[in-house]
Amino acid sequence: MIADRLKNINKSIIRQIFDSAPPNAINMGLGEIQFNTPNIVKLKAKKAINQNEIYYTPNAGLTELREAVANYYNKQNMQSISFKNTCIFNGAQEAIFSVLFSILNPDDELIITDPTFLAYKTIAAMFGASTKTFPLDSSKAFSFDIKQLEEQITQKTKAVFLNHPANPTGKAFSEKDIKEISNLCKKHNIILIADEVYIELYLKKPIPSFWGHYDNTVIISGLSKSHCMTGWRIGWVVAKEELLEKFIVAHQYISTCVSPITQKAAIAALSEKGMETIKSLRKRLIKNYNIATQYLKNHITYEAEVAPYLMIKIKDDDITFCKQLAQKGLIVMPGSAFGKESQGFIRINYALNEKKLRMGLKILLKNLT
Amino acid sequence: MIADRLKNINKSIIRQIFDSAPPNAINMGLGEIQFNTPNIVKLKAKKAINQNEIYYTPNAGLTELREAVANYYNKQNMQSISFKNTCIFNGAQEAIFSVLFSILNPDDELIITDPTFLAYKTIAAMFGASTKTFPLDSSKAFSFDIKQLEEQITQKTKAVFLNHPANPTGKAFSEKDIKEISNLCKKHNIILIADEVYIELYLKKPIPSFWGHYDNTVIISGLSKSHCMTGWRIGWVVAKEELLEKFIVAHQYISTCVSPITQKAAIAALSEKGMETIKSLRKRLIKNYNIATQYLKNHITYEAEVAPYLMIKIKDDDITFCKQLAQKGLIVMPGSAFGKESQGFIRINYALNEKKLRMGLKILLKNLT
16 A cells, blocks of 8 residues: 555664664764754743744744845855745755655656765655765775766756765865866756755864855755754755745645744854854864774774764674674664765764763774774 | 656645735634643743753654554544554644655545645645545535545545545534445545544534544544644654554655654643643634624534634635735635635634634625625
8 A cells, every 4th residue: 555655665774773772872873963952042942932923934934044044155155145045944854855856757867975875865766766876985085086976967867966064974075076066067957956964063174065156056954963953853955046936835745834943943043142052062073073083093094074973994794793783782873874885884973972972982992803 | 957746836825815915914814723832731842942852753753752642542442552553743744745655656546525625635746646526515514425435436546535624614524424434445445544633623522533443544633723733843643553654764754753842742732631721722712613603694504513614605706805805904715725615615714812803703794795
């Protein structure tokens, strides 16, 4: 009785590993920043609850929040956009789903990196589209060659979907890369989608956005990582109005709107004071990064640019390794889950409290041969 | 650049009417209960914010909430279900989308009533499925004939999707209807989906659920109406595990999970004290129903069984009437938006504060000829 699109979608490796871990396992697996949401955000949410009026908002979101999102991009970029270029979603996940739902026909092709976030390929497959990949070369610090991207473009290519900065590598595209990729997409008239949800978590220097280089660029982002708001489910899309209008229609039929409690909290997060909180978050992440790299110094093969991921080269089969480690009380992710290039690596997330982090790293180190 | 599935989806009549109304218009249009969320729910949400841990929950929802949902059905029914038969969604809307996404192949047929909630047909069309309708006869108090339902069943029929109690009519299926429809679906081996989000808002006597009569029944419901929680985005699905597992996969890729703030608030809503609040809500709705029917006594053609909708027969074209009324500061919905059978009717929602309700009814009455 199930539609064909879901017939081959089964329990992911990640879920299998999770389920095999004891309940008190240290979680260095999921893509969460395991710190508390800033007080300014929580206070605004409680105020919104006290003020009632927790009704439907416009499908695309509260205008004040959409303006705050537009301003966030306008501050970094010469190109001026308005709230009409933004739509608020239930997390970046719903944004990813809605954008692909809005653009992919069966038999379209989507180009992604190898490795990358798992969901892009799975969602594309649900719509009958196929994915082609170009490598982020694991032997060259997960860097890429634009020729290998261009080789994947065919008449059927609808879009290139990048995670920038990237899960699972913690690497970002440079300003030069961004211009080259944007120009390439322009040349072939294909949509360029950049999921930038990690962009604020840089370790050394700010990461430039893909926004503002090419008309058919779609930016997906949100506050899950920058404001430790994974559970709040708040994301957005920025695009030209012609595309955005269709994303709003998709969002309307998928989930109507985002809770105004979360939306008002997000307005506080994007305020000047709310954005200040990212500085202390970064400090904490850099401290954890230094701890992790100190423990793992003999196993690191490249330098990450953003938190919270590190990829560690291991000698064993990565899936077996992660399954065994989970049973010993530490959850980390196998590189194989993200692509072929990351096979033989494991991904660790070091954004958890220092005591647990050190405990986790000790367990990990003991099991690395 | 847009996928074919969205090409013919345009701004709905409802949205057109909304946009033509002045900002201070009285809203008797949208399907909201315009009262405050009960304090017990708001307190629990604020407590959840204070306690932090606002992280991802399992995709299907917090076990405690899923158990509360299962108990809600177990109290009304002999058939005992567990939390494994439930999944928590971002509102009933995401549940509707996810269920149809999970079951409909292109060229499948979905049977709905005429009139009914707009989204079922639109979403089915997005998946390449077509809808067939059977009438709720407007000349017979929007009652139905099971033969007319059976006539619509073909080899291609995947499911029957009912709104019970019904938007826009405020009528419900009887225990006898429920048994007949369940048996019919069983006979033809098709899925029976019942969106029961209005079920707690009965005016005179409790409405029985479709749950428990047939193995392939899927119940969609939520707290938007029963606890004035439209803005919180909380809904659920109840089904046998074999189907439910696929709905959870869909939900995972669509939006990951529902905010734990909302989920914890929902646990409070489903507690004994939380369920008590529905009694005072019903009192208030019955009072408003009596006010509305008093004003409109010369225009009512049937008796509604649940709040908050009334359908009024008018003499003019309903769309023109609603557009003109919106410009005069009152938003109501044209029956045509819901189907052919409701053409020539308007739908009003009387769940707003009494002062505004009386103002709205006066404007309406002045314009009814």
